[in-house]
Amino acid sequence: MNGRAAPLCIGEDGWPEGPEQNRPPRLEVVPGGGAGKEKLAQRSLLLVEDDPSMRLLCTFNLELAGFRVTTAGSGREGLDAARVGRFDLVVLDVMLPDLGGFEVAAALRADEATRDVPFVFLSARTSSDDLARGRAVGAIDYVTKPFDPVELGARLHGDLDELARGGADDVWELRFGGAEPKR
């Protein structure tokens, strides 16, 4: 079955513009990711989510939290967008019409251009198996629905800060108390 393609959403400032453009400079760590940061401190984020309501909610709140948000409505669109642009973070839904979130993550990992982009899952699938699978494919965090969109930006900023200080394992440790993912 095919999914109905949503037009690729580009952030309000028109970014990303092309592959040659480098990752936006990150001048300082923004603890808590409060709103109203300087433009240079803005982190770019790709949201791959097929549900329009969730897309609207996340975009609205993440932008208020200082992210520059690009959205994609399906896995393939998301993958294309990730290859074209440079993002500080990719937020992936797990259930997507064409290509599932885990597959998108694996494709990101396999591609030289997107290998180092950190990603986070945002899903209604909440079993420990799903979390373990998310960790196994390399996610730094796994946000389960329902979640508080107002706090989401702070959480993602926190993830990125922790990642800058240590590594993906530290982020996981921060979020899940170091519980070993079960397979």
Place this chain on the structure above:
Amino acid sequence: MTTPAAVEAARRAQRPVWLALLLLVCVIVALVVAGSFTAWRLYADANKRYLQQAIPVYGAAHDVLVQMLNEETGIRGYVISADPVALEPYMRGRRRARADLAAIGRGTRFDPDMSPHLAVARREVRRLNDFFEQQIALVRSGRAGRERAQARLLVGKTHFDRFRAAALALDSDASDVVARAHADQRNTLVAAIVFLGFAGAIATGIAVALLLTVPHRLFRLYREERAARRAAEQGADAARALAHVRDAVLLLDGESEAVRYWNPAAGTLFGLADGDGHSSQVARTLDELRRGREQAPGPRPVRVNGHERWVSYAETEFDGGRVVVLRDVTDDQRLERLRADFVATAAHELRTPLAAVYGAARTLRRDDRRLSPEVSEQFLAMIETEAERLKLLMDQLLVSAQLDREDVKLQREAVDLGGLTKSLVSSVELRKPESIELQVDCPDEVLCVDADPERLRQVLANLLDNAIKYSPDGGRVQVRISERGGFGVVEVRDDGIGIPHHEQQRIFEKFYRLDPSMTSGVGGSGLGLYISRALVQQMGGLLSVRSELGEGSTFSIMLPLSDTMAA
């Protein structure tokens, strides 16, 4: 085990034996009595016959002495008187003596012991007669002869004495023979009676011994045989019961762990054939289950003949062996997993709209930003829409549960298929994406089908939603209403990529998705088509799909035309 009825039956069984043995004792006693009587009769007859033979001899032996005495007396008278009349007794005695000796001779043929004395007696008689003839001749020769004869009288006496001795010996012989024969026969009789008595006593003893032991033994044997038969029947019943038990039952030898018995279910589970008492498959599986049980109770997955089976395990030890009961709960486990999946899936499906409602509410209540009225309106609309989606999901879950319980109440009435479809399409028209075109092709005449209008509307809405959801931008969804062979038909066609043939039946299964891991796929509960088909079927109709990959899909609802149409 020994019921009063069984005892009574055993008693009845030993009665003929009792009678037979009693009869045998009677026959033996009768034979002994008859034998004794016969022996006594034989003895008496023989005695009589012997006496009949012996008595003439005995009489003749006496008589010959008397006749010889008469002869001697006659001769002596004649010698003295020379009167020939005096010879009369002599002549008579001589004739009779000869007859007596002949009788003795005849009679002693049966007893040779008498012969020697008889010969002596005959010789003495002959000598005496010769002497008497000489005396008669002397008397007849004249006076001198007569005097000489008188002078020889003493000589005659000597002869006579010798004859008397011989005659007495003969007489004694006869007496002896009679007495001896009598004694012999009596001994024979006594021996016969003793023998018969002895044999009869032994036979009677044996019969009595049999009488005392056989019925009792028979009673016991009969009881044992009945008990054995009942045990065998119970064994057969047990085997029959085990043959129909769904659980696999194995009887293991206490020492060797060899399988001494298995029921058909166990044979099927392990693929056992005759002579497979030492199956390594069984040993391996039991070992695995025992080890597994030590870790955690409950059913465990084991590989049996290359297939994974979920098996619960119970073992009972007894003197000399073990009974193992295995229950194949693979199907139960699958059902349980389906149930768990259902709950997980239902929870998962509810999470997404709930997340939207919760997220929108949280956003509306942000205290750090004042939202513009337009944005607020957007989030309020989201709450409304997602709440409706939640309600729809809840309804679907409930209907699905009702269908599982076969607890769906349907109304039946004549429904105008065209009217219902058109009203539904016009409401869908309002909320569908603009890029998708919606067409309705409806005949002029009214088509009424026998259905529950509310449920039919649900089914049709579900098909339209699916068609819109899976149509590409610029796609067209066509709804066509027609009549075909007594059925009203609604077809919903889309321009989507279509459904592979092997999935076309499975999409009607509960929670079925093309991607079972649900990592991708358009949102939805996975219940819509399942519920739709079940409802249409309960309305007496049919929901089917035709599809080719790349050429879109057509879902058709066929419902029987109502009676008003038929009439």
